[in-house]
Amino acid sequence: MKVAIMGAGIAGLSCAITLEKQGITPTIFEKRNKVGDRFINAESMFSILDRPIKDNLSYISENYNINLKPIDEINKLSIHSKNEIGNIEEKIGYTNIRGRHENSYENQLAKQIKCNINFNSNYEYEELCKNFDYVVLATGDGEYASHLGNYRCDLTCTIRGVTVEGEFITSNPHIWFNYDIIPKGYAWLIPFSEKEANLSIAYPDYPDNIKLNINDMWDRFYSLACKDSDQNFKITDKFEITRYMMGICDKPKFDNTYFVGNCFGTISPGLGFGQFSSILTGVYAAYDICKMGCYQELTKPLFENYNNSLVLRKFLENLTNDQLDFHIKNLDRKVISKLVDKLCETNNSSIDILKLSTPVMKLWNEYKEFKGQKIQ
Numbered sequence: 570m571k572v573a574i575m576g577a578g579i580a581g582l583s584c585a586i587t588l589e590k591q592g593i594t595p596t597i598f599e600k601r602n603k604v605g606d607r608f609i610n611a612e613s614m615f616s617i618l619d620r621p622i623k624d625n626l627s628y629i630s631e632n633y634n635i636n637l638k639p640i641d642e643i644n645k646l647s648i649h650s651k652n653e654i655g656n657i658e659e660k661i662g663y664t665n666i667r668g669r670h671e672n673s674y675e676n677q678l679a680k681q682i683k684c685n686i687n688f689n690s691n692y693e694y695e696e697l698c699k700n701f702d703y704v705v706l707a708t709g710d711g712e713y714a715s716h717l718g719n720y721r722c723d724l725t726c727t728i729r730g731v732t733v734e735g736e737f738i739t740s741n742p743h744i745w746f747n748y749d750i751i752p753k754g755y756a757w758l759i760p761f762s763e764k765e766a767n768l769s770i771a772y773p774d775y776p777d778n779i780k781l782n783i784n785d786m787w788d789r790f791y792s793l794a795c796k797d798s799d800q801n802f803k804i805t806d807k808f809e810i811t812r813y814m815m816g817i818c819d820k821p822k823f824d825n826t827y828f829v830g831n832c833f834g835t836i837s838p839g840l841g842f843g844q845f846s847s848i849l850t851g852v853y854a855a856y857d858i859c860k861m862g863c864y865q866e867l868t869k870p871l872f873e874n875y876n877n878s879l880v881l882r883k884f885l886e887n888l889t890n891d892q893l894d895f896h897i898k899n900l901d902r903k904v905i906s907k908l909v910d911k912l913c914e915t916n917n918s919s920i921d922i923l924k925l926s927t928p929v930m931k932l933w934n935e936y937k938e939f940k941g942q943k944i945q
């Protein structure tokens with residue numbers, strides 16, 4: 570059986586690992602000249618967003634024998650709004666490295682495959698279709714799926730980030746929601762080590778945002794992050810991504826083509842998490858090829874999760890800075906803090922907060938839309 574995997578990112582490599590475990594050697598085509606050959610950045614996985622799974626990394630290790638070493642376990646998440654800071658002090662997930670760093674997730678996955686990767690590939694999907702029994706599209710965005718008329722793009726985002734030197738606690742990332750500075754977007758700081766961190770902003774490319782000057786936005790956020798951290802960071806690297814697609818395919822598979830990772834639509838529009846679902850789609854596509862499962866069925870919960878996350882995005886966008894302050898302030902109130910910690914804790918809770926809160930957020934979004942229409 571001939572299987573082509575287009576893209577040696579986390580979804581493509583997870584697919585390759587799983588196929589090899591079943592005795593199938595895929596052919597991997599990667600357009601770059603080595604795995605993860607791009608800027609280095611820190612990312613995270615929050616188990617709380619992937620319920621009923623309690624702990625993402627243990628789950629993929631125990632169920633699929635895919636082993637990943639994070640930077641650290643998150644045991645405190647600090648959330649900043651315009652005037653408040655709240656903390657979730659529980660083991661809610663992990664931080665990790667991406668890109669050309671030797672410990673990046675893609676490099677860790679590449680060490681778990683035996684087959685060679687064809688680097689500097691300029692093969693087109695259509696050519697691969699002619700020469701292989703199955704093609705797994707794992708190119709890291711929705712372009713191919715769009716091109717094939719199989720993708721709904723819900724929004725695109727601009728992302729700017731830097732690597733900074735300073736002093737950090739690796740188990741404590743930070744998130745900022747401040748719509749005066751980043752309208753309808755957010756920012757984050759994730760440490761790679763006690764001396765280095767990734768600081769980034771992301772905002773949707775809505776017409777009102779496109780008019781804004783990203784340099785001004787960045788400068789304002791950067792000053793705020795330095796002030797909140799009580800440090801003068803030193804910038805050592807930079808990256809910028811424009812029109813980062815958030816959307817989902819209509820069909821996860823058609824004919825002999827599988828859409829996996831961001832090609833499938835694994836990036837959740839609410840908070841931009843996509844790593845865990847990317848790994849799952851890679852594994853599930855391999856299962857389907859090996860007749861160990863049905864891709865359409867296995868990916869059903871991911872469609873639901875994506876749609877719930879879209880509701881979360883709208884909900885967050887509809888909040889004002891005052892409302893954000895109110896919610897963040899309450900995180901540190903004893904009773905609420907206990908409840909939030911209970912819901913978030915990795916080892917004990919399998920409550921799907923996103924799913925449970927979606928109907929309420931939907932109602933709120935509808936109310937906001939109705940109110941908006943009335944004002945017009």
Ligand SMILES: Cc1cc2nc3c(=O)[nH]c(=O)nc-3n(C[C@H](O)[C@H](O)[C@H](O)COP(=O)(O)OP(=O)(O)OC[C@H]3O[C@@H](n4cnc5c(N)ncnc54)[C@H](O)[C@@H]3O)c2cc1C
Pocket residue numbers: 575576577578579580581598599600601605610611612613614675690707708709710728730769810813829830831832835836841842843844845847
């Ligand atoms: C700045 C940023 C921060 C993020 N933070 C988080 C986070 O904190 N948590 C989280 O869960 N998710 C996060 N994400 C999302 C997450 O990184 C993605 O969802 C995930 O990497 C998608 O995996 P993938 O395998 O689909 O794509 P990738 O891992 O990007 O791999 C795609 C591969 O395909 C290759 N390729 C592209 N085109 C071709 C071609 N034509 N032929 C051959 N190869 C090709 C690329 O070179 C690349 O190697 C973030 C994304 C960004 C951009």
